Amino acid sequence: MSSGDYQCLVSRLKRVHYLGTAVGLLGWDEQVNLPPDSADLRAEQLALLAELQHEAAVDPQIGALLKNLVPVNADQAVVVREAQRDYDRVTKVPASFVAEKARHSSAAYHAWVASKEKSDFAAFAPFLQKHLDIALQEASLLGWGDRPYDYAIDKHDPGVTSEKLTALFGELQAGLVPLVRAIADSPVRAPIGVFRGFPIEAQRRFLREVTEKLGFNYRRGRIDVSLHPFCEGAGADIRMTTRFDPDNPLDSLFSSIHETGHGLYEQGLPLKAQGTPLGQNAGMGVHESQSRLWENQVARSHSFWAFFEPRFRGIFPQQLGHVSSDEFYLAVNEVAPTLIRVDSDEVHYNLHILLRFEIERRLFSGELAVKDLPAAWNVLSQDLLGLTPDCDRMGVLQDVHWASGSFGYFPSYCLGNMIAAQLWFTVGQVFPDLETDFAKGDFARLLGWLRTQIHEQGRRYQALELVRQVTGEELTPKYLLRYLQSRYGPLYLK
Amino acid sequence: MSSGDYQCLVSRLKRVHYLGTAVGLLGWDEQVNLPPDSADLRAEQLALLAELQHEAAVDPQIGALLKNLVPVNADQAVVVREAQRDYDRVTKVPASFVAEKARHSSAAYHAWVASKEKSDFAAFAPFLQKHLDIALQEASLLGWGDRPYDYAIDKHDPGVTSEKLTALFGELQAGLVPLVRAIADSPVRAPIGVFRGFPIEAQRRFLREVTEKLGFNYRRGRIDVSLHPFCEGAGADIRMTTRFDPDNPLDSLFSSIHETGHGLYEQGLPLKAQGTPLGQNAGMGVHESQSRLWENQVARSHSFWAFFEPRFRGIFPQQLGHVSSDEFYLAVNEVAPTLIRVDSDEVHYNLHILLRFEIERRLFSGELAVKDLPAAWNVLSQDLLGLTPDCDRMGVLQDVHWASGSFGYFPSYCLGNMIAAQLWFTVGQVFPDLETDFAKGDFARLLGWLRTQIHEQGRRYQALELVRQVTGEELTPKYLLRYLQSRYGPLYLK
Numbered sequence: 001m002s003s004g005d006y007q008c009l010v011s012r013l014k015r016v017h018y019l020g021t022a023v024g025l026l027g028w029d030e031q032v033n034l035p036p037d038s039a040d041l042r043a044e045q046l047a048l049l050a051e052l053q054h055e056a057a058v059d060p061q062i063g064a065l066l067k068n069l070v071p072v073n074a075d076q077a078v079v080v081r082e083a084q085r086d087y088d089r090v091t092k093v094p095a096s097f098v099a100e101k102a103r104h105s106s107a108a109y110h111a112w113v114a115s116k117e118k119s120d121f122a123a124f125a126p127f128l129q130k131h132l133d134i135a136l137q138e139a140s141l142l143g144w145g146d147r148p149y150d151y152a153i154d155k156h157d158p159g160v161t162s163e164k165l166t167a168l169f170g171e172l173q174a175g176l177v178p179l180v181r182a183i184a185d186s187p188v189r190a191p192i193g194v195f196r197g198f199p200i201e202a203q204r205r206f207l208r209e210v211t212e213k214l215g216f217n218y219r220r221g222r223i224d225v226s227l228h229p230f231c232e233g234a235g236a237d238i239r240m241t242t243r244f245d246p247d248n249p250l251d252s253l254f255s256s257i258h259e260t261g262h263g264l265y266e267q268g269l270p271l272k273a274q275g276t277p278l279g280q281n282a283g284m285g286v287h288e289s290q291s292r293l294w295e296n297q298v299a300r301s302h303s304f305w306a307f308f309e310p311r312f313r314g315i316f317p318q319q320l321g322h323v324s325s326d327e328f329y330l331a332v333n334e335v336a337p338t339l340i341r342v343d344s345d346e347v348h349y350n351l352h353i354l355l356r357f358e359i360e361r362r363l364f365s366g367e368l369a370v371k372d373l374p375a376a377w378n379v380l381s382q383d384l385l386g387l388t389p390d391c392d393r394m395g396v397l398q399d400v401h402w403a404s405g406s407f408g409y410f411p412s413y414c415l416g417n418m419i420a421a422q423l424w425f426t427v428g429q430v431f432p433d434l435e436t437d438f439a440k441g442d443f444a445r446l447l448g449w450l451r452t453q454i455h456e457q458g459r460r461y462q463a464l465e466l467v468r469q470v471t472g473e474e475l476t477p478k479y480l481l482r483y484l485q486s487r488y489g490p491l492y493l494k
Numbered sequence: 495m496s497s498g499d500y501q502c503l504v505s506r507l508k509r510v511h512y513l514g515t516a517v518g519l520l521g522w523d524e525q526v527n528l529p530p531d532s533a534d535l536r537a538e539q540l541a542l543l544a545e546l547q548h549e550a551a552v553d554p555q556i557g558a559l560l561k562n563l564v565p566v567n568a569d570q571a572v573v574v575r576e577a578q579r580d581y582d583r584v585t586k587v588p589a590s591f592v593a594e595k596a597r598h599s600s601a602a603y604h605a606w607v608a609s610k611e612k613s614d615f616a617a618f619a620p621f622l623q624k625h626l627d628i629a630l631q632e633a634s635l636l637g638w639g640d641r642p643y644d645y646a647i648d649k650h651d652p653g654v655t656s657e658k659l660t661a662l663f664g665e666l667q668a669g670l671v672p673l674v675r676a677i678a679d680s681p682v683r684a685p686i687g688v689f690r691g692f693p694i695e696a697q698r699r700f701l702r703e704v705t706e707k708l709g710f711n712y713r714r715g716r717i718d719v720s721l722h723p724f725c726e727g728a729g730a731d732i733r734m735t736t737r738f739d740p741d742n743p744l745d746s747l748f749s750s751i752h753e754t755g756h757g758l759y760e761q762g763l764p765l766k767a768q769g770t771p772l773g774q775n776a777g778m779g780v781h782e783s784q785s786r787l788w789e790n791q792v793a794r795s796h797s798f799w800a801f802f803e804p805r806f807r808g809i810f811p812q813q814l815g816h817v818s819s820d821e822f823y824l825a826v827n828e829v830a831p832t833l834i835r836v837d838s839d840e841v842h843y844n845l846h847i848l849l850r851f852e853i854e855r856r857l858f859s860g861e862l863a864v865k866d867l868p869a870a871w872n873v874l875s876q877d878l879l880g881l882t883p884d885c886d887r888m889g890v891l892q893d894v895h896w897a898s899g900s901f902g903y904f905p906s907y908c909l910g911n912m913i914a915a916q917l918w919f920t921v922g923q924v925f926p927d928l929e930t931d932f933a934k935g936d937f938a939r940l941l942g943w944l945r946t947q948i949h950e951q952g953r954r955y956q957a958l959e960l961v962r963q964v965t966g967e968e969l970t971p972k973y974l975l976r977y978l979q980s981r982y983g984p985l986y987l988k
Contacts, residue, residue, distance in 0.1 A: 237532035
């Protein structure tokens with residue numbers, strides 16, 4: 001093996017990466033800019049680029065190079081290990097299977113939209129069944145036939161298994177349910193309807209100030225408006241989106257801070273390793289830990305608002321004139337159960353995920369048939385959230401994930417919450433006075449720590465190993481429980 | 495040959511097309527959205543997509559299919575003829591030549607920017623010389639070694655030759671110079687500095703109303719802001735750009751109407767033939783005829799402003815309060831010589847092109863050496879425009895075209911003006927009362943006529959044949975001269 005071979009591998013991996021970023025940019029443009037009747041053209045462009053990206057990824061030269069390469073240092077070892085993993089994944093699945101899955105995803109998505117509108121799960125059930133069959137077949141093709149749900153999880157969070165999640169989530173549930181019940185019994189209620197008439201242009205200015213202070217680099221990214229907020233891009237060009245509602249400025253603000261967390265992670269990946277696994281993120285759980293840490297641990301804190309509340313009031317003096325500081329802080333930290341995951345506060349959010357994990361686990365094990373999904377959902381919803389949806393639209397049909405065949409994705413959200421809390425505890429040990437920075441509008445120490453500990457590692461470690469390396473401990477839900485208790489106890493359980 | 499072969503050809507042509515539109519979209523995004531430090535990534539993405547597009551275009555299967563295909567109808571004959579033309583162009587040039595040309599274009603562009611800043615032609619001369627050498631070599635590779643300038647012209651306007659242009663431009667110059675001299679001697683002057691403080695948001699609203707009335711379909715296109723206005727896209731997704739200056743609302747308006755003309759043409763190409771030559775434009779001259787017709791013949795007319803002036807005044811009552819209708823119309827039709835082509839009025843504009851055509855003609859024939867270009871430019875500038883630049887920045891270095899190796903492109907602008915005027919005359923014969931529509935804000939009859947006569951033809955006819963078909967006459971400058979006389983005579987030569 002020569003260093004020329006390694007460079008050759010890298011340049012082939014970069015082709016796959018650049019095509020992926022082109023696909024990503026066209027996808028971003030589709031959500032942000034695309035004229036309404038140009039969707040067919042965009043579909044053609046995306047299908048062709050996806051085909052070319054697939055061709056680049058299964059390039060037999062990559063396989064041949066990987067077979068002969070002997071890494072000469074630790075970085076090369078990571079690149080070869082992860083490139084092999086990617087190559088196996090993409091080559092073990094025949095192109096015809098990929099095409100069939102893509103076709104079905106499109107059909108299932110449209111069926112889901114129609115079923116959700118009519119709140120008619122039965123109409124969607126055959127599409128979900130086929131998605132499940134495809135997922136089982138894919139696991140089998142990849143050599144995970146005996147553990148198909150582990151495969152689904154591993155796709156998003158390498159190294160994480162259903163067994164580990166069962167243990168982690170069980171412990172989390174045991175601690176979380178009493179906290180939720182106690183808050184439900186509390187007489188304290190966040191004020192309702194106090195935010196009215198926040199002009200969008202002014203919201204935009206405040207948002208820009210906040211995200212810049214957090215450290216988002218607008219020389220390598222931007223924020224625009226789309227129907228659903230998201231963050232797209234890798235390293236050198238990060239496109240975040242948000243949405244504005246004059247009567248709900250906190251929705252835009254917090255979803256933007258969430259996306260900023262994703263964006264900071266991507267901007268912190270080593271640019272010199274761009275296009276190789278060392279320049280890529282370590283999976284969905286770690287990604288979500290970054291968005292959640294900034295959204296929750298940072299931006300719901302007293303210290304954050306010690307700096308930003310006066311600024312927020314300076315921009316919206318009239319709108320906030322009748323809201324006291326205590327009311328404002330309570331509104332920022334409102335806890336109330338809801339049937340809809342994406343509207344959930346950070347305490348209940350985890351219960352929404354436990355529900356979905358349990359459903360997916362049973363589906364993949366064969367304990368639960370697709371047709372029985374609504375009934376199982378409703379029972380779990382009552383158990384965990386204390387609420388039963390009165391229609392499937394508010395229950396089992398609410399999320400897009402299953403409609404697009406994404407199984408094993410939901411756990412990442414809760415993994416992310418646990419990782420965020422554990423990182424938060426660790427950084428608090430390293431810098432006990434960290435929050436005094438926040439009160440001065442300074443987030444550089446936190447970001448610097450995340451940069452070296454998490455961002456700059458790329459895919460060097462899998463999620464659980466990364467947590468172990470950085471926090472000196474196995475992943476545990478106890479820090480999440482401790483954090484939630486410390487955040488919401490003083491507010492609701494006085 | 496089977497109909498399967500034809501479909502196979504079409505599907506391969508579409509791959510080239512869709513890759514081209516993806517390149518176009520990324521290029522548009524670069525001008526409109528790209529964060530400042532993301533340019534390196536965009537360059538990588540574009541280089542890779544251009545390489546893949548080239549690969550798709552030289553696909554030997556296209557050559558094999560073309561060799562055996564016998565068209566079964568007129569449409570197929572057009573597709574086969576034009577696809578063969580494209581295939582020859584792209585396959586007769588080795589990939590190494592294409593790469594060298596791209597590298598040199600990039601270097602020459604940066605050299606031009608620096609030379610222009612210092613007004614130092616000598617520093618740019620070697621780059622221009624190499625561009626010229628490359629152009630001569632390319633003509634030779636394509637089999638046009640004895641007529642290299644004709645090749646450069648033919649690239650932009652198939653079927654047009656230097657000899658034809660010499661005749662057309664000579665006749666145009668003979669008629670134009672006396673008109674320009676007469677206007678120069680006129681005591682009438684457009685009012686200066688009367689437009690001040692037009693808020694951008696209001697300009698944007700007016701612009702939207704105008705472009706929608708003209709017929710631009712915002713369900714298949716949009717308008718954004720960039721440094722230099724342009725129009726990108728094909729058929730199903732047209733991206734126009736403009737720029738706003740509170741003290742120069744007419745600049746934004748007229749450049750946007752110009753881009754709207756380009757956009758209307760692209761939107762009018764037959765969508766069902768998308769990706770084949772029947773769904774593509776007939777060259778730069780025809781394209782420019784569409785932008786000029788809407789910008790000049792339509793939007794500088796009394797009838798256009800009969801409808802829009804009250805609306806414009808309604809949006810800007812204060813700003814226009816002190817400007818009379820006559821002054822306003824004169825400002826819209828200001829004629830004054832300038833050294834800078836892009837700032838020129840439509841009368842002088844053609845003289846700027848004649849100058850550049852003459853320079854290019856002499857360069858390619860060897861009559862003129864690159865080093866002598868500034869001197870030749872200045873003499874021609876004095877002859878044609880009555881002005882001599884006092885530095886090369888205001889003269890020979892002003893345009894980006896030669897910096898990017900685009901020779902034979904300038905004539906298209908003047909061709910476009912002649913075609914526009916000839917079409918304008920013809921449509922006026924067909925609908926003598928056409929302008930009464932405009933005064934009612936109705937442009938549908940004109941657009942409908944252009945749609946059937948020009949847009950829907952795609953690349954069925956080359957420019958000169960298209961003019962013959964539509965107007966029943968060879969292309970002649972007499973309609974342009976007649977139009978200019980009729981527009982500016984009454985204003986300046988009363």
